[in-house]
Amino acid sequence: MHAVLISGGNVIDGTGSQPQPNTDVLIEGDRIVAVGKNLVVEKSSEREIRRVDATGLTVMPGLIDAHTHITLGEPRTNDELFLHRDPATAAILAAYNVRKVLRAGVTSMFDVDGIFNIGPALRDSIKAGVVEGPTMKSGSYALMTAVGGTAGKLIPDSGTAGYAEVVRNKEETVLAVRRQVKDGADCIKIHVTGLIPTRSGEIQVWTREELKVVCDTAHDLGVRVTAHCRGDKATLDSVMAGVDIIWHASFLGDASLEAIIDKKVPVGPVFTFLANLSEFGHKAGATSSAKSIFAGELENTGAKLRQAYDAGVKLLCGSESGFSMTPYGHWHAREMEVFVKHLGMTPLQAITCGTKDNAVALDEDGETGCIAAGYRADVLVLDGDPSKDISLLGDKNLFRHLFCRGKNIDLSPVEPRAMLRGEQASGWSDVALTREIAYS
Numbered sequence: 001m002h003a004v005l006i007s008g009g010n011v012i013d014g015t016g017s018q019p020q021p022n023t024d025v026l027i028e029g030d031r032i033v034a035v036g037k038n039l040v041v042e043k044s045s046e047r048e049i050r051r052v053d054a055t056g057l058t059v060m061p062g063l064i065d066a067h068t069h070i071t072l073g074e075p076r077t078n079d080e081l082f083l084h085r086d087p088a089t090a091a092i093l094a095a096y097n098v099r100k101v102l103r104a105g106v107t108s109m110f111d112v113d114g115i116f117n118i119g120p121a122l123r124d125s126i127k128a129g130v131v132e133g134p135t136m137k138s139g140s141y142a143l144m145t146a147v148g149g150t151a152g153k154l155i156p157d158s159g160t161a162g163y164a165e166v167v168r169n170k171e172e173t174v175l176a177v178r179r180q181v182k183d184g185a186d187c188i189k190i191h192v193t194g195l196i197p198t199r200s201g202e203i204q205v206w207t208r209e210e211l212k213v214v215c216d217t218a219h220d221l222g223v224r225v226t227a228h229c230r231g232d233k234a235t236l237d238s239v240m241a242g243v244d245i246i247w248h249a250s251f252l253g254d255a256s257l258e259a260i261i262d263k264k265v266p267v268g269p270v271f272t273f274l275a276n277l278s279e280f281g282h283k284a285g286a287t288s289s290a291k292s293i294f295a296g297e298l299e300n301t302g303a304k305l306r307q308a309y310d311a312g313v314k315l316l317c318g319s320e321s322g323f324s325m326t327p328y329g330h331w332h333a334r335e336m337e338v339f340v341k342h343l344g345m346t347p348l349q350a351i352t353c354g355t356k357d358n359a360v361a362l363d364e365d366g367e368t369g370c371i372a373a374g375y376r377a378d379v380l381v382l383d384g385d386p387s388k389d390i391s392l393l394g395d396k397n398l399f400r401h402l403f404c405r406g407k408n409i410d411l412s413p414v415e416p417r418a419m420l421r422g423e424q425a426s427g428w429s430d431v432a433l434t435r436e437i438a439y440s
Ligand SMILES: [Zn+2]
Pocket: 067, 068, 069, 112, 320
């Protein structure tokens, strides 16, 4: 069995404890087997020991991204996502893109929903060594009612489209959950609120009774349920119906906050997409009024989320990677930065959210997310101290070594690629060619 001794590093173990200087980490196979000062390792004939000198470097758990969409392929619009994807191309692209996620220091990821049920196959391919990637938990299609989700009228009245699977009644709901479980989903995702073109903001599109049908059916099969909730009552109804993880939890009110605290339901605010749009959108040609949306969400939700956190609720770090505003391999550490900057966490607290606590969300508690004996050998070694400056975790240039399931990962950038035919929507022109424009 191969062994690696990472010696003399400044170890951040993921539990929130202060960094331990001059500490060694011993890996055997896919496990961390010892952590301590001056570890003595006997060299035996059965194993070869690789030594990694981490003097002056930080040694910490590999990052965990609790909210990705690896199959979407970075669409710029919902039209592109819903109308310009086919299963074979999307699967091949997902296998290409997931390497970028790994090389950004992410050793485990939760792909919450996606297209064509590719996620479970990708997860199994990574596990089998067919594709290089982080350890993955995967959802399938997001369940919706015919009112829709975040893609307006692109959501059909029934069946699947894009990342959506529309259910029309209790029987279809039960069937869809059971089929997704049969097809390999680790969890069921519900879009509890949706964006309707004729209304501003997202409205609740499921009743509490309907949500309970999903939860009861999934839980009977030992599968968890996560819910997209941009609305106070949507969060309250989801928690009361038995949802296991809430995404966004926008505009939390007192009753929903109390329910979250009472049931200790983890919340992933997934601020990264809005934060990117707000702060950098103009650099990518985005025209959305995201600045005010992000400010509004932070103002309305930030303080409540902080209250939940202080009361022992786990706040999860997810990047929403998969869209043009959140391309793969770039923003997986951004949520931790937002937690420090806008929720007032210390860098160490944010690191715990993005490692140990995220592991709980992935149902991998005690398996990964910590530097301790017995844990899976998911280890990041970087030049710099993220317990002082959390933004360092977003800079791949500082990464010196990455071990995923004990395997040494090549950190060189994934080779660039060309666009595939039909991958992007294209138009004849940006504006209508009027006579005025033609002859001006
Ligand atoms: Zn999402």
